[in-house]
Amino acid sequence: MDAEHLSRKDFLSLTGKTVALGVAGTLAANGLLHQNVLAQTRPRAVSPPAKIPPGVDEPIVLEAWKSDVDQQSGPTPTPLPPDHRIGYAVVGLGHLALEEILPALSSCEKSRLVALVSGSPEKLKKVAAQYGVAPQNCYSYDTYDQLKNNPEVDVIYIVLPNALHKDYVVRGAKTGKHILCEKPMAVSSKECEEMISACNAANVKLMIAYRIQYQPHNRKLREFVQNKTFGVPKLIEACNSQSSANPAHWRHKKALAGGGALPDIGLYCLNTNRFILGEEPIEVFAYQYSTPGNPLFTEVEELMSWQMRFPSGVIASSSTDYNVHESRRYRVMCEKGWLNMDKAYAYKGQKLTTARAEGKMERQEEIGLAETNQFAAEMDHFSDCILKNKRPFTPGEEGLQDHILMEAIYQSAKEGRPVKLTHKVNQPLRGPEPELDA
Secondary structure, three states, X not given: OOHHHOOHHHHHHHHHHHHHHHHHHHHHHHHHHHHHHHHHHOOOOOOOOOEOOOOOOOOOEOOOOOOOOOOOOOOOOOOOOHHHOEEEEEEOOOHHHHHHHHHHHOXXXXXXXXXXXXXXXXXXXXXXXXXXXXXXXXXXXXXXXXXXXXXXXXXXXXXXXHXXXXXXXXHHHHOOOEEEEOOOOOOOHHHHHHHHHHHHHHOOOEEEOOHHHHOHHHXXXXXXXXXXXXXXXXXXXXXXXXXXXXXXXXXXXHHHHOOOHHHHHHHHHHHHHHHHHOOOOOXXXXXXXXXXXXXXXXXXXXXXXXXXXXXXXOEEEEEEEXXXXXXXXXXXXXXXXXXXXXXXXXXXXXXXXXEEEEOOEEEEEEEOOOOOOHHHHHHHHHHHHHHHOOOOOOEHHHHHHHHHHHHHHHHHHHHOOOEEOXXXXXXXXXXXXXXXXX
């Protein structure tokens, strides 16, 4: 603006702005100075001292902060770097794989998903995209044997109908990959023996997915029983039952399932009883029933109730039914108390309670333990066995023993008499105890 024509109003407007800018600049400078002073005096956030071991598979040990009146934390998670983890190919994309196994692999510390096998191209493509599996790592049942050429795959996890287990385990063993197979192991003890022989011949490890044996509440109950914390065990009552609704499902077709409630869910009672006692039964006595006219049970049994007698004198009474409201529990009665497990065989929600006499009162306690993902725990155990060349805790021989017992149970129910078990059980049946998080 020309100074000769600058009016009083314009002059005041300009000088006012200059003063305002000067004041603002002064305030900003003062504010910055104040922030710098605060930054120098404010306590800094620092990482507390921690023990950092050199190995990537060892937990970082943080400083203690909880008092001894509170439940202590477990070790910090120790996931291996992704390229160090054992690669899994999951075979079969049904309920169990999609609802439990694939999500569990995402939380594993020693295992990772690298390949998928399915008979449905559309499902295979969608699931592969969801979990980031490369197209070249997707296989059909016809191309299943080509897994042998995939260096990313270390383990084949068989999650198929029971009657298909043997074929895919035998074929899988020939690829040179280790095998994790869902329970029940097969549809007969003869098939189990063939599966074990095939894996031995191929020099690959075989593990059966008995997730309960890696679940912390069931393992703690086992510890109490075998240490006789509540005295000598005398009697077990166990039940695993649920309701079915689709007669067309493969579980209701004998050619695919091999049986009904017993091998599918009753097996949990059978296997867990053996697991917590640490001994093998010498006699079984059973009853079988199916509701007449119910289309669900034209080929497989609805209900099986049986007792097992053990060398120590313990009697285990178990039952399973495919047509009642869900119930999954067992109780161990001992000389000095009892141990009870609700939701014993469920995927989560286990509740362990105990009782014993103390003078004129009965003391009942709930044992609080942190839950773990049972599928992740069993897969990481198998991966650990491969990394350290150990025998799995639940090898093929564990699955074979259950099939021998189930065949005796079916025989007893058919003949209406007790059946003695005369076969020789090679001990130790299981591998070394799993290294699970404390």
